[in-house]
Amino acid sequence: MGLSVMPVEVLKMYNAEMMGTNDGSWAESVDLTRLIAADNEMELIDDSIFPDVTADDLAAEEDGNGNIFGGLDTIDLHGNLLISLPVGLRQLRLLTSLNLTNNRLANNCFEVISQLTSLRDLKLANNLLYGPLDPSVSNLQNLEIFDIHGNNVSTLPTNFGNLERLRILNLAENSFELLPFGILSQMPLTELNLKKNKLAKTLIEDDVEALPKLQSIDISCNQITHIVAPGTTVSLPALYQLSASMNRLKALPDVSSWSSLLTLTADENSISEFPEGFFSLEKLRHVDFSANDIRIIPPEIARMDNLAMIRLSGNPLRDKKFISATTEELKDALAARLEPPPPYDDVTSTAHTIAAAIADDAKASESPTKEVAPEEGEHDSRSDMDDFATPPTSAPHSPARSRSHTLSSQTWPIKNGGLLDRSGTQSSSLHPVVCSKIAAATRVTEIQLHHNLFATFPESLTFFANTLTALSLAHNKLVGETYLPEELELPALRELNLMNNHITSLAPLTANLRSPQLEKVDVSLNRITALPTDLRVVFPQLSVMLIANNHLIELDPESIRGLQVVDANNNDIAHLNPKIGLLGGNGGLRQLDVSGNRFRVPRFSVLERGTDATLRWLRGRVPVAEMASWKEGQGEGGQGDFDDDVD
Known part of the structure; x- marks a missing residue:
């Protein structure tokens, strides 16, 4: 807002003449608990705003206005130009969170801060702190989070161990050459950031x-x-x-x-x-x-x-x-x-192995497997997959075959259950004549094309449109947003596996794939940066989205609304939107996996307790009005659902 001083309207909001404005009244007034004045241009805060007078002395003044900020538990002044702090801050006995990041405060700021003994969260990142950290910081014995990254601090005081409740310590981007791990090991630290310092040789000496x-x-x-x-x-x-x-x-x-x-x-x-x-x-x-x-x-x-x-x-x-x-x-x-390979001189063992292999081949030849004599290359199927989303790859790839082989000398086996397996065949297309003959001869419900050279969805899939329910194009050459350039109708498709390609967007799927019955999509191990918000509009039955190991920078609640299982592990999500918590409940999100991302809250201690705990934690950060609306939609009473975990 560019404010250089505290607005007069804020300082007079409890005056009698202000009580009748904006439909307010004295009876509706409550103590102020949070002061947010971030990203302004304040260099100084007048001492009159935070009077250095105890609450008892203020109460004794008959004509005084009292301390309107006396009930504060949170102050956020980050992104200002502060060079000092008003002494009266030390009178805020309820203050638990103080954010002074990105200001111009020097070491003398601890003269005031060290007297705020109720503090649990103190952020002083990107200021002008230098040299040894002031020993008076050890007075803050209730401190749980301490962030001084981006300064020029060189050492911790010897009494730093007095911070017996400290859980999160951020000392990144300072000038530390050595740290007292003998002291730190006695503290309940769960997170320690020492990035970009001058630490050398042995870290824990x-x-x-x-x-x-x-x-x-x-x-x-x-x-x-x-x-x-x-x-x-x-x-x-x-x-x-x-x-x-x-x-x-x-x-x-x-x-x-x-x-x-x-x-x-x-x-x-x-x-x-x-x-x-x-x-x-x-x-x-x-x-x-x-x-x-x-x-x-x-x-x-x-x-x-x-x-x-x-x-x-x-x-x-x-x-x-x-x-x-x-x-x-x-x-x-x-x-x-x-x-290890079998011993070369163990004739008996080798003979038994060969006999067993021959017996297995004989059984396989007697099994009710349909074979269609197509017009393209031969391949001996090696996929008996129960779940296409995790295709086996332990068997060696089939060697590349000469293009001179005639189509008439090859076969494409169709396995029980209607499985057409063309995986690991170095294929980049499906011959339409072959596909039309197979579709006419048998009912194909599943097609495995993983570990091949496909750059786009093969058009010949349309021959199986009315029966195909599962398709795998994992481990291929699908790149960017060009893998589905034209409309493709697969009305019976329920499961689609595109994992381990180079896909950057799902927009081609929502634009060109016509699969109203689609329930499960696996696009793990790609390069996707965002999920489209119209997934459930295009695919109304979609309930499972596996998008782990991609480059998602955010998880928009609208993009996963209606889904029951979402795996977004190991992405680049920097902030977890609290409104995702509202996607749980009756018929909503049942499984959410988001570990291995960049966000710091909720912390791993919450995530490891499972989806319900994570969603409760997120709901606890949603505005009360939206939370009440969600509860009403769930048919709940007035009992709270907020997670009280402190993280």
């Missing part, structure tokens, strides 16, 4: 055995060579995210005790091998070891079932083919190395 409550730590953009001294370890049982990019790390310690770890980012370091205990991390989903010195990839990675993405580009790998391989392809290749 003290004799620290564990940080039992730490859930997230960011030490990126420093000059750290070791997290702990070589040969030692530190227990981090609650840690779910470690960011250590752009350091000089030579190795990571034993991570066996980091059992909750979900995301490990350590790109642009000098790490030469996977840390000890890495393969025991059952919950690990996202790993970035790109631009390091790793040469050998252990095959045990294939056993890490929950690992959804691992980046190893920029390493001097012995197997160069792994540099550009996807995570799924990498795990498939490594899985083959876990199975």
Whole structure:
């Protein structure tokens, strides 16, 4: 608003002559609890606005107006030009949250702030703090959140451990060269941000055995060579995210005790091998070891079932083919190395293996499988998928075949249940003559085209339009917004899998795909930045949207309204809209997965309790009027549904 002083209307709002305006009355007046004056141009706040007088002395003044701000519990003055604070702030005994980010405050501001002993949340980011942090900050013994990123602070005071309730500490973008982890380990820290400091050599030099409550730590953009001294370890049982990019790390310690770890980012370091205990991390989903010195990839990675993405580009790998391989392809290749070949001199074992294979082939030939002699290349099907959304890729790809093979010498098998499997055949199109013959001879309900070279939806799918209910084009060459250039009618389609392509938008689907019965869409592992808001308008039956591992920057409540399952893990969502909480309830959102994103609230402690807890937390941040309307729509009474969790 560009205000340089506090408006007179605010200062006189409790005066008697103001009570009759705007349909207000004295009986309706309540104490002011929040003061938001952010993004203005205030350099000073007059002492008369916050009088340095106790509440008892003010009450004794018969002609006084009292302190209109005496009941404040929240003050937000970020984005101003403040160079000092009024002394009278120390009289605000109920104040719990103070945001002074992006001002011009120096170290002397703690003369006032240190007396606000009721504070639980203090933000002083991007100010002019410098040198050692003022020891008086330790007076704030109720403090839970402390943010001083973007200053020039160099050390913490020796009495910093007096902050016995501190959970979140943000020291990023300062001048710290060393931190007292002996003190920090005794505090209930769950989040620690040390990004862009001057930390060097060993991060934790003290004799620290564990940080039992730490859930997230960011030490990126420093000059750290070791997290702990070589040969030692530190227990981090609650840690779910470690960011250590752009350091000089030579190795990571034993991570066996980091059992909750979900995301490990350590790109642009000098790490030469996977840390000890890495393969025991059952919950690990996202790993970035790109631009390091790793040469050998252990095959045990294939056993890490929950690992959804691992980046190893920029390493001097012995197997160069792994540099550009996807995570799924990498795990498939490594899985083959876990199975040792049979001994060459064990004739009996080999004979038994061959006999078993012949018997299996004989049984397969006797099974009621229909085969159509088409006019295109032969392929021996290898897909017996129960759920197309997670296609198996452990079998080796079929070798590329010569184009000189005649169409008449090939067969496309149709399996029981109407499954046409053309996966892994290096195909980029479906021959219309072949498709028309198959459609005339049998009822095809499912088509598997994953692991091929398709750049667009094949037009020949229209031959199966009336019967096709499931289609997979996963692991193909679908790019950008060009993968469905023309209208395609598949009225019976219920499930569509487009995972692991290079799609940037779902607009072609909503514009050109005519599938009113579509219920499930899997577009995981693509490059989608936003969901269209008309998904449910175009696909009224849609209930499941899997869009994990993309580049979503927001999750618009309107884009997922009406869906029952949404998986948006590992995206770039910076803020979770509280109105998403209103999508729950009767017939609404049943499963919401949003971990591994950029937003800081709700915190992992809320997310890990499941969808109901997350939606309750979000509803607690929705305006009361909208919440009441939602409750009325749910047929609830007047009982509250707000989640009281403090995060």
